[in-house]
Amino acid sequence: MSKEIYENPDLKKERQNCPFNKEEITHLLDGGKEKTIERKQLENYILSDEQLKDAVPMEYLSHADKYAEELRKACLLMHKLADSPAGQVPTLRALMGAGLGSAVLKEGNPLALHYVMFIPALMGQGTIDQQAKWLEKAYNLNMIGTYAQTELGHGTFLRGLETRATYDPKTQEFILESPSLTAYKWWPGSLGKTANYAVVMAQLYTKGKCEGTHPFMVQLRDEETHEPLPGIVNMWLNPVCISSYIHYGTYVKPTNSKLSYATMVFVRVVVCQDVTTNLRKAVTIATRYSCVRRQSELKPGDREPQVMDYQAQQNKLLPPLAATFAFQLAADHLWNLYHTANNNIEQGDLELLPDLHGLSCALKALCSSEAANFVEVCRQSCGGHGYMSCSNFPRIYGQVTAAETYEGENTVLWLQVARYLVKTRKEQSGGLSVKYLIGEEKGPKTVDTTLEGIVKLYRRAAVGLVDVAIAELDKSGRKGEAPHDAWNHAAVYLIKAAQAHARLFVVESFVDSLKEGKLSAPVRTVLSQLCELFIIYWLLERSGDFFLCSNLTKQDLLLLNSKYVELLAAIRPQAVNLVDSFDLRDEVLNSPLGCWDGNVYQRLFDEAAKSPLNQSNVHESFHKYLKPLLKSNL
Numbered sequence: 236m237s238k239e240i241y242e243n244p245d246l247k248k249e250r251q252n253c254p255f256n257k258e259e260i261t262h263l264l265d266g267g268k269e270k271t272i273e274r275k276q277l278e279n280y281i282l283s284d285e286q287l288k289d290a291v292p293m294e295y296l297s298h299a300d301k302y303a304e305e306l307r308k309a310c311l312l313m314h315k316l317a318d319s320p321a322g323q324v325p326t327l328r329a330l331m332g333a334g335l336g337s338a339v340l341k342e343g344n345p346l347a348l349h350y351v352m353f354i355p356a357l358m359g360q361g362t363i364d365q366q367a368k369w370l371e372k373a374y375n376l377n378m379i380g381t382y383a384q385t386e387l388g389h390g391t392f393l394r395g396l397e398t399r400a401t402y403d404p405k406t407q408e409f410i411l412e413s414p415s416l417t418a419y420k421w422w423p424g425s426l427g428k429t430a431n432y433a434v435v436m437a438q439l440y441t442k443g444k445c446e447g448t449h450p451f452m453v454q455l456r457d458e459e460t461h462e463p464l465p466g467i468v469n470m471w472l473n474p475v476c477i478s479s480y481i482h483y484g485t486y487v488k489p490t491n492s493k494l495s496y497a498t499m500v501f502v503r504v505v506v507c508q509d510v511t512t513n514l515r516k517a518v519t520i521a522t523r524y525s526c527v528r529r530q531s532e533l534k535p536g537d538r539e540p541q542v543m544d545y546q547a548q549q550n551k552l553l554p555p556l557a558a559t560f561a562f563q564l565a566a567d568h569l570w571n572l573y574h575t576a577n578n579n580i581e582q583g584d585l586e587l588l589p590d591l592h593g594l595s596c597a598l599k600a601l602c603s604s605e606a607a608n609f610v611e612v613c614r615q616s617c618g619g620h621g622y623m624s625c626s627n628f629p630r631i632y633g634q635v636t637a638a639e640t641y642e643g644e645n646t647v648l649w650l651q652v653a654r655y656l657v658k659t660r661k662e663q664s665g666g667l668s669v670k671y672l673i674g675e676e677k678g679p680k681t682v683d684t685t686l687e688g689i690v691k692l693y694r695r696a697a698v699g700l701v702d703v704a705i706a707e708l709d710k711s712g713r714k715g716e717a718p719h720d721a722w723n724h725a726a727v728y729l730i731k732a733a734q735a736h737a738r739l740f741v742v743e744s745f746v747d748s749l750k751e752g753k754l755s756a757p758v759r760t761v762l763s764q765l766c767e768l769f770i771i772y773w774l775l776e777r778s779g780d781f782f783l784c785s786n787l788t789k790q791d792l793l794l795l796n797s798k799y800v801e802l803l804a805a806i807r808p809q810a811v812n813l814v815d816s817f818d819l820r821d822e823v824l825n826s827p828l829g830c831w832d833g834n835v836y837q838r839l840f841d842e843a844a845k846s847p848l849n850q851s852n853v854h855e856s857f858h859k860y861l862k863p864l865l866k867s868n869l
């Protein structure tokens with residue numbers, strides 16, 4: 236007789252009478268039914284391999300053992316690539332992201348940078364000949380690369396990087412050197428023990444002149460022994476400049492000096508999707524747990540309620556649930572812009588480059604910072620059990636907060652966005668995503684709290700905050716401040732304007748996607764409720780921006796608050812069905828709190844039993860340290 240599959244009765248009840256087709260949302264998030272089938276096949280192919288399972292929880296291994304175990308599995312995954320049912324590129328994309336990949340490589344993928352940055356740098360910046368020489372070698376894993384840009388002394392200010400590459404016309408070689416301790420490459424993933432090549436960003440010097448940062452291919456280690464090459468500390472190696480800017484000893488300026496930054500733009504676009512996947516994991520764990528957990532007393536004398544029935548818990552979890560859809564749809568729009576811009580750039584048309592830079596900075600900063608805040612709220616919403624390592628919240632939080640720093644520290648990226656907004660507003664010319672800054676906002680200033688009316692408020696705030704920042708810059712200019720001082724003294728206003736621009740893009744993406752999307756009525760209803768909840772949530776959180784830039788009144792705000800709590804109650808019954816639609820397997824969630832069957836307490840107990848400390852009643856340290864203390868009569 237088949238073993239009865241346990242399902243927590245509360246979760247079972249949550250799943251009854253779902254008013255919409257969960258698979259329709261799964262297909263929407265995957266990019267279509269075929270993509271869902273492909274993803275599930277790939278997940279089965281990878282997760283059914285016993286050799287990819289951890290014998291002991293990673294948290295109980297030493298640093299070196301963790302590295303070795305992750306490298307073992309990463310190499311096994313690469314061997315499995317050839318036979319993957321989904322093909323190499325979709326498989327690699329799945330294995331490098333926060334979904335399937337993190338289910339196997341919980342501490343991180345030692346080969347990630349090879350695929351996420353090293354190969355994209357070759358593809359985006361190498362000449363045809365260089366690509367012919369290295370790409371096949373890289374794809375065949377006959378070399379393992381990383382992207383070495385950040386130094387001990389510099390990560391943000393690329394024009395301040397100290398690593399030098401001096402061109403010697405006599406030998407037609409580049410001499411790479413780290414002139415100081417602060418010039419040492421620091422942070423690049425895989426650089427320490429795994430990679431034997433690197434794309435090294437260095438200041439190019441030729442004929443005594445610095446031509447700025449450029450990418451160089453550098454071999455780090457012997458391909459047979461893996462020993463660092465001689466002089467690797469003071470790199471005097473035979474690097475090759477990746478790009479085609481040196482012609483017979485003469486430097487030829489690229490069409491745009493920032494094309495050497497292109498790899499970072501690509502990864503910023505990918506980061507938006509990655510942090511959204513991590514947020515989906517956190518929301519699923521917290522939502523299912525909040526429907527299993529019963530605590531306290533809502534109605535005197537009644538049974539302890541599911542904590543999800545507290546409005547306070549709904550206020551914690553439903554905005555992040557809505558955010559997962561908002562960020563996914565915005566990231567999809569950005570991905571499409573990236574492809575269009577990249578195809579144009581390959582034809583020499585750089586017109587969309589500023590727009591792509593502005594939007595990729597804006598969304599990477601917004602999605603990573605908002606996701607980090609939301610993941611922490613999800614962790615807190617699970618009480619003590621949310622704090623346990625096995626809940627997976629600490630690891631998810633670590634991954635999302637890292638994204639606030641790498642690929643461009645968020646503050647620095649916000650200021651890049653502000654630079655683009657101010658320039659567009661002043662010059663009255665700009666790209667696709669900033670058209671609203673050109674000309675004056677038309678239409679009545681009165682506020683209506685319909686979905687369209689709220690979007691108009693976001694646009695008013697975005698324009699208004701740019702104008703406030705420009706007024707600050709002009710005020711400083713009139714006081715005789717130099718432009719760089721005026722810019723620094725307006726930073727708070729500039730960052731607010733940049734954030735309002737990013738929020739407007741996300742809000743319009745969400746609303747437009749629902750308008751354009753071929754959705755069934757029940758799915759449209761629930762996603763429209765999430766959309767309205769999210770845009771009102773953000774408006775309430777940032778109401779100061781809207782008061783400053785529109786005719787929003789206290790009455791309007793009270794009305795929006797009421798609408799917000801009504802939407803919490805309306806969405807509450809579908810919370811579990813919505814996270815089920817994400818179709819995240821237990822292995823991907825990797826958390827006893829979020830498992831599909833809701834068997835939380837037994838799984839928590841089983842996880843605790845795996846601790847080495849629970850393998851004996853009395854740990855040996857008692858006899859060494861505690862017993863002598865107890866006997867010492869201090």
Ligand SMILES: CC(C)(COP(=O)(O)OP(=O)(O)OC[C@H]1O[C@@H](n2cnc3c(N)ncnc32)[C@H](O)[C@@H]1OP(=O)(O)O)[C@@H](O)C(=O)NCCC(=O)NCCSC(=O)/C=C/CC(=O)O
Pocket residue numbers: 347351382384385390391392393394424493494496497499500502588589592640641642643644647651654655658
């Ligand atoms: C902060 C940056 C962008 C400043 O660069 P800088 O050269 O100083 O430029 P300016 O601020 O003076 O702006 C000049 C001009 O160039 C435009 N611009 C800047 N960047 C780009 C770009 N990427 N694409 C297109 N255009 C760009 C800018 O808009 C200005 O245009 P104007 O028309 O207004 O003149 C730079 O220092 C920077 O990017 N810093 C961040 C460094 C970074 O991201 N590091 C990541 C290292 S790799 C990593 O972290 C890996 C992580 C592991 C993993 O992902 O797994």
Ligand SMILES: Cc1cc2nc3c(=O)[nH]c(=O)nc-3n(C[C@H](O)[C@H](O)[C@H](O)COP(=O)(O)OP(=O)(O)OC[C@H]3O[C@@H](n4cnc5c(N)ncnc54)[C@H](O)[C@@H]3O)c2cc1C
Pocket residue numbers: 348382383384385388389390391392421422423424637640641642643644645646647650
């Ligand atoms: C997990 C992780 C993985 C990484 N992987 C890689 C990798 O593989 N390869 C690689 O090359 N690098 C990597 N990095 C490094 C990363 O790219 C840098 O840490 C990042 O770019 C930030 O630069 P920084 O560390 O110099 O910070 P800093 O810029 O020194 O930041 C310190 C403070 O200064 C502020 N600040 C700096 N400039 C300005 C400004 N102009 N205006 C206002 N405030 C400013 C920042 O906002 C911040 O608050 C990684 C980092 C992390 C955390």
